[in-house]
Amino acid sequence: MKKLIAGVVLGVSLTSLAYGAGDPQAGEQKAAVCAGCHGQGGQKPVMGSYPKLSGLGEKYLFNQLQAIKSGKRAVPQMAGILDNMSTQDLQNLAAYMDNQEMIVNQADPALIAQGEALYRGGNLASGVPACAGCHNPQGLGNKPGGFPRLGGQNAEYVMTQLKAYRSGSRATDSNSAIMMDVAAKLTDAEIEAVANYVSGLH
Known part of the structure; x- marks a missing residue:
């Protein structure tokens, strides 16, 4: 042992x-x-x-x-x-x-429930996995794995990047393939909700 x-x-x-x-x-x-x-x-x-x-x-x-x-x-x-x-x-x-501290945003309360459900449980019907699996339940990311912290990130930026992954225009490293597969299954409404949720996650 x-x-x-x-x-x-x-x-x-x-x-x-x-x-x-x-x-x-x-x-x-x-x-x-x-x-x-x-x-x-x-x-x-x-x-x-x-x-x-x-x-x-x-x-x-x-x-x-x-x-x-x-x-x-x-x-x-x-x-x-x-x-x-x-x-x-x-x-x-x-x-x-x-090494700098992330300052968390205030999420829109109207979208939190939908965003949290997607972040923590994914969408079984469309095959979207839970974001928490790679990015941590608290949104802290996985530093050794190269998965970034999402908790506190600007919602507008997260939305833009998810749409870039979905379109295939952001393909920069080995993790991009994972994100492109996930984002391809997300609707605009789901992207907006989960981006809002992570902006206030801590």
């Missing part, structure tokens, strides 16, 4: 090292350029269509920064911003943003 526990602890430690390679302090120096759109520490974007970056998970953030820099994920508003950053700069920036 002790060997089993030791093995689990070692495995968790190695996983932590694998996705926790950035230096948050070094990342803070690079984050000034992000504040104009995403707010200080990535906590309060200037528009609801921009994502909060705080606490999303270092691995997820790093993967997205790489995809945006390479052009694999097209984000016109970020054109050229990452060009002069090295891979380590991106890792440090991801670590810094991940």
Whole structure:
């Protein structure tokens, strides 16, 4: 039993090292350029269509920064911003943003019940799995797996991304295939409800 526990602890430690390679302090120096759109520490974007970056998970953030820099994920508003950053700069920036506190929004009460049912239980009739399976019942995400935190994210941004997955226009990494399959089965009403729900989830 002790060997089993030791093995689990070692495995968790190695996983932590694998996705926790950035230096948050070094990342803070690079984050000034992000504040104009995403707010200080990535906590309060200037528009609801921009994502909060705080606490999303270092691995997820790093993967997205790489995809945006390479052009694999097209984000016109970020054109050229990452060009002069090295891979380590991106890792440090991801670590810094991940260390910032997510500020949770106020969800629309009228849509909470529908959104919660979908987030926690999915839709058996259409084959939509529960969002909580990958993104955590509290919306905290799965950092080692690269699944981002959703709790507190701007509803407008979540809606836009779900529709991008549904159309196939967002296909940036191995997790994209999962999201495209899920989003393909979501109606506009379901997307609106679940996006609203996660915006206030904590």
